[in-house]
Amino acid sequence: MKLNLKFKYNDHFGIPQCSIKVDDEVLYQGDVKEELVFDHKLDQGKHTMSITHYNKQNSETTVDQDKHFVLEQIVIDEVDIDQFEHCRLSHTGRFYPDYDKAYVKDQNLLGNMLPEYIQPNHYFGHNGTWVLDFETPTLLWLIKEQNPSGIHLEDTMFKTGQETMSNLRRFFDLD
Amino acid sequence: MAKRDSTKLDIVLLSVPRIAPVRPQMAMGVLKGICNELGLTSLVLDINQDFYLKWGKTNSDIVEKLDDYFIEFSKPLPFDVKEQYYEWLDQWVDKIVEKDPKHIGISVFSWQSQRFTRDLLTRLRPKTSAVIHIGGQGLVHNQNLSAHWANKVTFAWELLDNNLIDYFMKGESEDTFKRYMLGDRTLPGLNNDSVVKFSDLDTVALPDYTDLDVTDYQNGYEKGVLPIESSRGCVRSCSFCEMSSEHGGYRGKSGVSIAEEMIAYYDLYGVKDFYFHDDLMNGNLKDLNDMVDHLLDYYDKNALGDAYFSFSGYWIIRSEKNFNSGRWKRLKQAGANLFVVGIETGSDRLRKTVRKGFTNKDLEFSIKQLKENKLKFYFMLISGIPGETEQDFQDTLDMLTRWQKYVATGTIIGINLGTTATIEQGTDLYNNPDKYKVIGINNESPQGINWMSTETPELDYRERVRRRLKIQEHVIELGYPLWKGDDHLKIVMDQYMLNKDDWELYQSGLIM
Numbered sequence: 299m300k301l302n303l304k305f306k307y308n309d310h311f312g313i314p315q316c317s318i319k320v321d322d323e324v325l326y327q328g329d330v331k332e333e334l335v336f337d338h339k340l341d342q343g344k345h346t347m348s349i350t351h352y353n354k355q356n357s358e359t360t361v362d363q364d365k366h367f368v369l370e371q372i373v374i375d376e377v378d379i380d381q382f383e384h385c386r387l388s389h390t391g392r393f394y395p396d397y398d399k400a401y402v403k404d405q406n407l408l409g410n411m412l413p414e415y416i417q418p419n420h421y422f423g424h425n426g427t428w429v430l431d432f433e434t435p436t437l438l439w440l441i442k443e444q445n446p447s448g449i450h451l452e453d454t455m456f457k458t459g460q461e462t463m464s465n466l467r468r469f470f471d472l473d
Numbered sequence: 474m475a476k477r478d479s480t481k482l483d484i485v486l487l488s489v490p491r492i493a494p495v496r497p498q499m500a501m502g503v504l505k506g507i508c509n510e511l512g513l514t515s516l517v518l519d520i521n522q523d524f525y526l527k528w529g530k531t532n533s534d535i536v537e538k539l540d541d542y543f544i545e546f547s548k549p550l551p552f553d554v555k556e557q558y559y560e561w562l563d564q565w566v567d568k569i570v571e572k573d574p575k576h577i578g579i580s581v582f583s584w585q586s587q588r589f590t591r592d593l594l595t596r597l598r599p600k601t602s603a604v605i606h607i608g609g610q611g612l613v614h615n616q617n618l619s620a621h622w623a624n625k626v627t628f629a630w631e632l633l634d635n636n637l638i639d640y641f642m643k644g645e646s647e648d649t650f651k652r653y654m655l656g657d658r659t660l661p662g663l664n665n666d667s668v669v670k671f672s673d674l675d676t677v678a679l680p681d682y683t684d685l686d687v688t689d690y691q692n693g694y695e696k697g698v699l700p701i702e703s704s705r706g707c708v709r710s711c712s713f714c715e716m717s718s719e720h721g722g723y724r725g726k727s728g729v730s731i732a733e734e735m736i737a738y739y740d741l742y743g744v745k746d747f748y749f750h751d752d753l754m755n756g757n758l759k760d761l762n763d764m765v766d767h768l769l770d771y772y773d774k775n776a777l778g779d780a781y782f783s784f785s786g787y788w789i790i791r792s793e794k795n796f797n798s799g800r801w802k803r804l805k806q807a808g809a810n811l812f813v814v815g816i817e818t819g820s821d822r823l824r825k826t827v828r829k830g831f832t833n834k835d836l837e838f839s840i841k842q843l844k845e846n847k848l849k850f851y852f853m854l855i856s857g858i859p860g861e862t863e864q865d866f867q868d869t870l871d872m873l874t875r876w877q878k879y880v881a882t883g884t885i886i887g888i889n890l891g892t893t894a895t896i897e898q899g900t901d902l903y904n905n906p907d908k909y910k911v912i913g914i915n916n917e918s919p920q921g922i923n924w925m926s927t928e929t930p931e932l933d934y935r936e937r938v939r940r941r942l943k944i945q946e947h948v949i950e951l952g953y954p955l956w957k958g959d960d961h962l963k964i965v966m967d968q969y970m971l972n973k974d975d976w977e978l979y980q981s982g983l984i985m
Binding site: 377381438441448449453454455458465467469472 | 965
């Protein structure tokens with residue numbers, strides 16, 4: 299699988315740090331970059347991509363500055379996964395913040411219960427991990443999830459079904 | 474000129490199944506336009522649209538069976554739908570008879586309209602004194618040959634001999650129809666097999682669709698889609714196609730007049746989306762570029778913005794040198810939408826032998842341009858082209874695998890696998906079989922599915938069917954939007970059933 303990730307970030311307090319994993323394998327760890335490209339072999343089936351923001355300190359959020367990065371685009375096997383509907387697939391990803399304990403306490407005092415995860419979310423402000431479930435073969439997954447052609451032929455004169463194929467295969471003894 | 478009875482409707486024009494109900498049939502608009510020019514009264518009735526989108530909606534089970542009946546000639550009309558079918562037909566017969574026209578014209582769009590036409594006429598003829606004529610490309614008993622260029626329009630003769638019609642019009646009948654409606658009965662193509670070619674496309678009357686609700690078709694466009702034509706004939710000479718040799722040579726409308734026609738339709742009907750019915754819309758690049766420039770100029774002058782109209786249609790693959798990325802961009806700005814292209818095979822070697830006139834390099838450039846300009850691509854393949862080797866076949870499968878990304882980007886919105894390769898009258902394969910190392914079976918000339926290639930003796934009909942099925946399975950696995958898979962496989966079976974005796978005799982080895 300070819301994976302291409304694009305980010306934007308605020309480096310006022312230094313470049314934010316991230317790690318990128320597919321399943322349990324770390325593909326990258328270090329300073330976030332505007333573009334990261336990977337070529338990673340995967341078995342057919344279900345997988346999880348995760349992006350973790352780490353090492354951000356409390357002091358790196360002020361009134362007018364915040365150390366953070368934003369996930370701008372995910373391209374898998376040369377296909378932008380959100381090309382048809384705005385962020386449709388990337389919005390299925392969930393961000394699990396690793397909240398600072400003092401922040402949680404302050405919020406609780408204000409009556410705010412913080413969610414376990416944020417969805418949709420492309421903004422990595424807190425430390426934490428964003429996860430996206432996907433399947434390989436990835437192109438087939440993208441096609442099934444998005445129906446890029448927008449065509450629905452099922453109940454039309456243009457349809458294709460298994461029965462006619464089976465009949466023909468049986469008739470010509472092609473099994 | 475024939476004496477006119479001014480109290481009667483001059484002609485009822487019928488559009489009949491089986492046609493995809495996606496827009497009005499162009500022939501009806503053209504014929505009504507000619508009537509307008511002649512000062513004659515006409516009425517277009519779209520029975521096809523009723524079949525699929527009105528009566529068909531409430532009788533879907535019946536329509537599905539009838540739909541198969543229209544294309545499976547080896548099977549009779551299913552007994553369990555006969556009553557409802559005839560009842561519906563009789564309602565149409567009554568409706569037509571009630572109009573009491575002097576003439577009735579039926580457009581037999583293709584061989585798939587033949588069974589319906591015969592059934593309708595059998596019930597209509599005894600109930601009307603109107604003079605009945607038929608025309609269209611479906612006047613021949615052949616599934617892959619346009620009747621316009623056939624040696625003999627066998628289906629039309631059958632109906633004439635059985636007194637179901639008074640006249641047939643063979644060929645491109647704009648002039649024939651005009652003169653016929655003026656009373657002339659001694660005409661090329663009128664009840665004879667002369668070849669009739671309409672030359673000056675710029676002189677054709679503006680088609681008239683006012684009898685139809687152009688929004689009442691199944692195409693997903695709010696204001697509907699209208700057919701349009703820029704040319705006839707083809708500039709290429711593919712060995713399996715009769716167009717280049719038989720379709721009267723390439724003739725085109727000027728680019729400016731095509732653009733003006735779109736603008737006129739927009740003014741008349743509010744329609745902004747058009748489908749070219751030509752064999753190809755880029756046969757003459759000067760005309761195409763003129764059309765694009767004229768449309769862009771119109772958008773600019775009227776502050777309409779790019780791609781205010783959209784247009785789609787058949788296209789031939791050209792090299793980057795002939796049609797570069799700048800031209801693709803302007804085409805998109807002018808409103809280009811969907812391109813329908815015959816690719817036939819993924820093998821450069823095989824494509825060259827059938828004289829398609831382009832290479833995989835040209836193809837890859839074109840599909841990349843389609844993707845970059847967010848255009849749509851619908852393409853066709855042919856399984857078992859004479860001389861197709863296992864490697865050629867594998868090249869096709871590999872191309873489909875390689876192009877899966879274009880399905881994922883929404884560039885490819887359709888693939889049409891057709892039936893299997895046939896050899897038809899008028900094609901270079903038919904006329905010069907020796908050149909292509911093709912022979913018939915049982916000492917007959919190669920025709921239809923009854924052929925073998927001496928280069929690839931393993932490619933008998935069963936093997937062609939195997940490859941056809943394999944490609945279908947492959948594209949389904951890859952998630953391609955496959956069109957008409959059921960239709961085509963039913964025809965593959967039907968063609969075999971109609972030729973079963975020949976293949977059994979051939980396989981018995983009694984005749985080589």
